[in-house]
Amino acid sequence: KSDCSVFVADEAAMVMFGQQIAHATSGGEVIFLNGDLGMGKTTLSRGVLKGFGHQGSVKSPTYTLVEPYELGEVTVFHFDLYRLGDPEELEYLGIRDYFTDQSICLIEWPERGEGVLPPADLLLNITVEQRGRRINWQAQTEKGRQLADKLII
Numbered sequence: 611k612s613d614c615s616v617f618v619a620d621e622a623a624m625v626m627f628g629q630q631i632a633h634a635t636s637g638g639e640v641i642f643l644n645g646d647l648g649m650g651k652t653t654l655s656r657g658v659l660k661g662f663g664h665q666g667s668v669k670s671p672t673y674t675l676v677e678p679y680e681l682g683e684v685t686v687f688h689f690d691l692y693r694l695g696d697p698e699e700l701e702y703l704g705i706r707d708y709f710t711d712q713s714i715c716l717i718e719w720p721e722r723g724e725g726v727l728p729p730a731d732l733l734l735n736i737t738v739e740q741r742g743r744r745i746n747w748q749a750q751t752e753k754g755r756q757l758a759d760k761l762i763i
């Protein structure tokens with residue numbers, strides 16, 4: 611299922627879905643997290659990091675734009691581009707070096723980096739549904755399809 615959706619009832623379920631995403635990766639994925647403020651993008655990212663064995667807290671890299679997490683074989687880069695003024699600023703961060711076969715890139719507010727970010731393997735969009743959230747996802751590449759095929763819903 612490369613184009614799919616799931617209802618996520620609460621924060622704990624959001625973290626679990628993030629863990630599932632972590633377990634479905636093979637390395638090198640670029641994942642765009644779309645959705646308004648408060649939709650749960652950082653919560654989902656926390657789940658992905660937990661899935662890779664991260665124990666500590668996860669802060670929103672709103673001011674630093676990106677936070678790296680070295681977790682065994684992989685490095686997860688968690689981006690929050692909400693405060694990015696101009697996509698060109700990403701060039702100064704040297705972001706091209708972040709997108710390797712050993713890294714997983716989770717990107718909140720990817721539209722702010724349009725033109726400079728590489729294309730996403732997987733697009734996720736989070737919206738409110740009842741008291742929880744609905745996550746829609748879409749694979750954009752073969753790598754993204756392989757990831758999406760492993761998501762159990």
Ligand code: ADP
Binds near residue numbers: 650
């Ligand atoms: P964002 O990064 O998209 O701005 P956050 O991850 O900071 O959003 O989450 C905002 C709020 O939404 C938090 O209080 C979190 O507990 C809550 N939340 C996350 N996922 C869900 C969910 N599936 N259902 C209900 N509330 C959720």
Ligand code: MG
Binds near residue numbers: 651652653670690718
């Ligand atoms: Mg956030």
